Structure formats: C-alpha cells, structure tokens
Amino acid sequence: GDSVTQTEGLVTLTKGLPVMLNCTYQTTYSPFLFWYVQHLNEAPKLLLKSSTDNKRTEHQGFYATLHKSSSSFHLQKSSVQLSDSALYFCALLFSNTNKVVFGTGTRLQVLP
Amino acid sequence: EAAVTQSPRSKVAVTGGKVTLSCHQTNNHDYMYWYRQDTGHGLRLIHYSYVADSTEKGDIPDGYKASRPSQENFSLILELASLSQTAVYFCASSLGQNERLFFGHGTKLSVL
Numbered sequence: 001g002d003s004v005t006q007t008e009g010l011v012t013l014t015k016g017l018p019v020m021l022n023c024t025y026q027t028t029y030s031p032f033l034f035w036y037v038q039h040l041n042e043a044p045k046l047l048l049k050s051s052t053d054n055k056r057t058e059h060q061g062f063y064a065t066l067h068k069s070s071s072s073f074h075l076q077k078s079s080v081q082l083s084d085s086a087l088y089f090c091a092l093l094f095s096n097t098n099k100v101v102f103g104t105g106t107r108l109q110v111l112p
Numbered sequence: 113e114a115a116v117t118q119s120p121r122s123k124v125a126v127t128g129g130k131v132t133l134s135c136h137q138t139n140n141h142d143y144m145y146w147y148r149q150d151t152g153h154g155l156r157l158i159h160y161s162y163v164a165d166s167t168e169k170g171d172i173p174d175g176y177k178a179s180r181p182s183q184e185n186f187s188l189i190l191e192l193a194s195l196s197q198t199a200v201y202f203c204a205s206s207l208g209q210n211e212r213l214f215f216g217h218g219t220k221l222s223v224l
Contacts, residue, residue, distance in 0.1 A: 032210045034213075036213075043202060043215035043217050043218055044155065044202070044213075044215050046212040046213070049210065049212060089155065091213075093210060095210075097168070098143050098160075098206070098208040098209070099157065099160060099168070100145065100157070100204075100206070100213060101157055101171065102147070102154050102155040102156075102157075103154060104153065104154040105154045105155075
C-alpha cells in the first residue's frame with residue numbers, strides 16, 4: 001500500500017558537515033512529498049514541499065529533489081548548524097483523498 | 113499565517129473516563145486532521161475530515177471518534193480513555209491539493 005519510509009532514526013554530526021536524510025515512498029497516485037521539522041516542545045512546521053520530477057526545491061539552506069524513478073525525496077544540507085538539531089519528518093499526501101501520512105522521523109543531532 | 117488553536121493544552125484523565133480534545137481553525141481550510149505523537153516518535157494519523165459533518169478514518173482510529181460539526185471545528189473523542197492513549201495530540205488544517213499542513217500547538221494527554 002501507499003507509504004513513506006525514513007530509514008534513519010538518529011543522525012549525529014559535527015557542525016559544518018553535510019547531511020542527507022533519506023525518504024522513500026510508495027504510492028499508486030501522483031506523489032506529493034513534504035519535509036517538516038519539529039524543534040523540541042514545538043509543533044511541526046513545513047520545511048519543503050516537492051515540485052515537479054527532478055526539480056530541486058530549497059528553503060533555509062535545505063534542499064530536496066523529487067525523483068520518481070527511485071521514489072525518493074531525500075533532504076540535504078551542505079553545512080549543518082547547531083540550530084538544525086531537531087526531528088525531521090517526511091510526509092506523503094495521498095492525492096485522491098488528501099490524507100497525509102508521516103514517516104517515523106529522523107532526529108538530527110548537531111554537535112559543536 | 114493560518115491559525116489552529118487546540119484546547120486544552122494539557123489534560124490529565126482517568127482510565128475509563130471520557131476525554132474530548134478540541135481544535136478550531138480560522139482560515140477556511142477544508143481539511144482537518146488529528147495526529148498522535150508518542151515521545152520522540154513519529155506522527156500517526158487518527159482521523160481526518162474534508163468537509164463538515166463528515167470524518168474519515170486514518171491509520172490508527174481504534175479507540176477514537178471524531179466530530180466535525182462545522183468547517184472551523186474538529187474534535188477528537190476518547191470515550192473510554194486508556195493508559196496507552198497517553199501521548200501528545202496534534203490537530204492540523206490544510207487547503208488540500210498539495211498545500212501544507214498548519215499545526216496547532218498540541219495537547220499533552222496523560223491517562224492515569
């Protein structure tokens with residue numbers, strides 16, 4: 001069935017290093033993917049949403065490209081900062097119902 | 113910025129008691145959602161709605177009912193609260209059609 005998968009539970013990096021958080025999906029409809037970020041004791045908020053196939057979308061230094069050929073929408077940043085420490089969720093919108101389901105989330109921990 | 117207000121912000125309930133969580137949005141969004149988040153984990157969809165007087169089951173509807181009496185209001189009802197329903201509950205709204213979710217601040221529910 002339709003689903004979204006995040007494989008890493010925790011990613012720990014030193015500031016200044018690049019990061020990639022994985023997101024893959026399965027759907028029988030046109031894919032609409034999102035990345036949400038949740039800081040401690042806050043609500044999730046939108047970071048990025050997918051555009052057309054193979055087109056990169058960027059916000060606040062983060063970027064992602066929807067690749068339908070590999071069913072992926074990985075989140076990347078070239079140089080992480082301490083303030084990027086948070087929980088990151090990939091989400092899939094079911095285009096026939098507008099149901100939105102989330103992956104299990106990846107906690108990014110950035111060390112000084 | 114879309115506003116989604118949840119009440120109460122926190123609640124302590126007794127096992128077997130009835131709990132009602134309320135959500136109100138002021139932006140004419142058609143779609144509303146209820147998610148639960150267990151400590152440090154992902155968001156799981158309980159119920160959602162795309163129009164007043166109609167609700168749809170999400171991925172984990174058992175033990176929960178939902179009510180959408182108007183476009184602005186969406187309630188989550190636990191008729192017989194159980195220990196396993198201790199979690200943070202988030203309400204969200206959306207225009208649908210590949211638009212972002214706007215989240216409320218969450219309700220922390222503790223069932224004792």
